[in-house]
Amino acid sequence: MITGPMIRSKRSVHMLATQAAFVAAWGCLWSMTLPCAMASPMPPAAENVRLSDVPDDAGGALLLQWTTPALEASNGVVIERSATAKEIAKDPNATWIEVERLGKLAVLAKEGSYTLKGVSNSEDTRVRVAILGVDGELAEFVESKPARPLASFYAWKRTPLLLVVGFVSLAVLVWVALARRGVSTRIRRIAALDAVDEAVGRATEMGRAVLFVPGIQDMNDIQTIAGLTVLGRVARTAAEYDARLEVPTCRSIVMTAARETVQSAHQAVGRPETYSEGAINYITDEQFGYVAYLAGHMTREKPAACFYMGAFYAESLVLAENGNSIGAIQIAGTAEPSQLPFFVAACDYTLIGEEFFAASAYLSGERDQLGSIKGQDVGKALALAAIVVGCVCATVAVIFPTGSVSDMAGTIFGVTQSFFDGSLGSSGGGSGGG
């Protein structure tokens, strides 16, 4: 049909050849699409359309599932939901509202699903699904039974977490109670914390200041809070020794909190009159502005003891190296793993991760607090036990691939691991919603 005029054109052999190839390709394409175009029947309608509540959520979501009978004849789905009472009040003609038009991906497998979000919890919703054909024609809509999202009061999937949080809390509480009854609360020496008195004392002797840097994060970081609890202890020592304590801060709220803390410390040791707000100042929120100030300040004022307790980032090394160059005793504590290397390399003492969080309790020397540290150890024992059980069972399952021992080991391993990685609750608790 289109070949005639093209072949008749006589320009050059080359042109002719190109055209011939073109025509052949076109013909090929045409013949390929022909049977398709002719045989594109309406795809069969979706089957088994179900609508159910999404478990373990605050409501507002429904799970739609359907079966696509003829995958090759389907090119997508159209999902519509019934109009809400509010929408009908606005526009009386509203009945069905299109939610989504999904492409080929939605009908690659026989079982399709889609989560509707923002559904009203207070009324029933119906959903209908129509399969889109290859040429965009729409099969008839299949309607689901009405459903209503349920708000769960308890997230079943978080049961393992609840158990572990409960275990750790209980361990701490039990140890606090035991400590009150006089059970020994001896804990191992932490050299960095034993050095606090020495550092503050040295600063007092030399008539120089004690510098306390509570990190560069705001009060929403637990490390800053932990840093302030350490500040409370250091400030008591400083107040007792009558050492000059300086706390430059990177955040306004931290400044306010640090003032409260230091003031409390002075009151606690019975010397409220020696407290002065002027030593606790806000510098700037900018990480490197703060560190530029600290670097300059340290070089000029030469504090004899420097404490870095809180969340630190790249500035850690600038601080530690400057402190080193002025010969100050430096005690650092942070739970920022990326900065620990620099503190370890450049400070006299470093509290690593958990040691930092235990610092305030250790320094207080109170039985309650020391007891709570022992509670922490119970948590670590749980971790060790779980790791050992998990590893042993996994290893047994690998070495003996068959047999009852292996089955048991495999099961224990599976349950333990899914308990800790959170997949246990989310697979098992589906029926518990509502």
Next chain:
Amino acid sequence: MLKRVIPLVILSASGLILILSYFSPITESLSETVVSWFNILAGVAFVLGAGNLLAVNLEKISSRRPGWAYAAITLVSFCVMLIAGLVKWGAVPNADHPNVHLAGSQDSTQAAYGWAYEYVLSPLTATMFGLLAFYVASAAFRAFRAKNFEAILLLGTAFIILLVQIALGAMLTDWIPANSAFAFLRAESIKAIVTETFQTAGMRAIMIGIALGTAATSLRLILGIDRAALAKD
């Protein structure tokens, strides 16, 4: 009472509410709300920070303490930047609302704020950051002089990792056949072994410890065992 007990009660109550809310889908999003409240609180608290900055520097200037001229520089740059940014000095009008001046954008160097960011703040902070290269070198140099085994282990690992990261490491170990028994000594395998086995193991234990420490610190605060931060007891 108002000064001592109530803050502790508030602290415990808000802590317990947040812990429990995580276990119910209905209240799960409470933490997001609290974070947004905190951001507002931190925003308003800047008044305290700014007030303190002004007070400290004004005091330095008025009492002619050593370095008062630098305090004046801080004060002037702070005030100029703050005012320029609040009134959006030189801002490019918003194309859809050119009549609303404060809707304009001040991110380009055309606006005073954008200029200060581009030519003052950004180079200054970047250079402070860049200084770290020197500090890394001097820290490594000093730690090498330390005589204990731990310091040598730290620096030795750092040195090996640094070597295998650059071309030199590969050059030194390329002669080891990749399928021999000594293939693990090739630069890329050394890096993989150190980072994927040793570093991962160390990190895991550190993270477990940090998590327990965080939990215990939170508990001590919420249960009122550790009152160092707030209570005037």
Next chain:
Amino acid sequence: MNTRDANTQVSKKNDTLIWISLLVFGIVGIAVGKFFKPAPMAEAYVAVTTHARVLAEVVGSEVAAVDGKPATPATRVWVESDDPQLRAGTLRIVEGVEPIVWDERSKLGAKNARDAMAAAGVKAEELSQPINPTGLSKEEFEKRESARLAELTELEKTRIVPSLRDSLGIWFAALLTLGILSFLVRDNPFYKIAESILIGVSAAYWMLVAYWSTLVPDLFAKLAPDLVRATMLPSLQVSEHPSRDFVLALIPLSLALMLLWRLAPRGGWIAVWPLAVVIGTFAGMRLTASIEADFMAQIAATMQPVVVLKSDPVLGDVGLGDVASNTPSVSLDIGGTLLAIFGVVGVVTVLVYFFFSLEQKGVVGKTARVGVWYLMITFGAAFGLTVMGRITLLAERFSFLFYDWLGL
């Protein structure tokens, strides 16, 4: 104590010597470079685009007053003065409202600008054309500009001009950069000036960020939406629940006011209340989050078999075989097994190091010692991985000094 100070003195002297020689070396290098390749310093160009916007109304969008309902005026929009809808008649210009004309200048790198000029066949010296050449009044100029702009295409509206303020900026940035770098030699007035400027500007910067991106949209816009829409955020959406937003915004506001009460002469103790709220809520939040994301997840990740098998390369992957019964397809992967064992041993020994109840003596002490070695390797690896990044950062600063400022 004395030896410590003496050591510091010596190392400081050494440091000073090193840095001074580095600086001298740098300056000589720059001078030689300048001699061989003279180029202007701190070159800066901007692409200037002139915008002219007029206020127009959508034709036919007004609604006349019907049974008691007041009339709604036509929808008004600001459009480019050459908007095709104006010509098509779907928009009409509102009479009596002056058009707003402004220049938008976007910074171009010196190289980009030169390339663009070369492509257009223009030399840098010819670019000094001022934006308002003759002594026209502002109104006349704007009128002429909008007439001219209506004839131009989008591309032609943009022209490249040298920018004095950006050149000044580069000078300023370079001097501040040198000021900070000079700290490596010793503390000096240049560093102090750079430091003072940095503190002032950055404190204001973060306050402005908090003001424009948190306080305005999340607090003011909830408390007084109409005012904020009229003055600062014209595109602010109309809320569905304005009164609920208002009440919810009062919570952080009242906490903030309590915090600010510290400035008042009496009753400053109330500032502790919002602090207690902050500490309590975040302590609660981090408790569950850290147990879930760090404690439990890391334990789960550590649970791995400490024996690694490999399948025979000839027979292919036939699944886990039985080592005990010597199934031929599977053998022990010695390297993998060793690494798996090292991994688990590392986690266990470091955890033992963290035990506070146990004195680090005897077996516990030895185990903890191994744990410390693991920690040192961990830190060393992190140290080594960071160094290159830090050197890159410094190199960027030098590239700014050499290329952007000195024009080398």
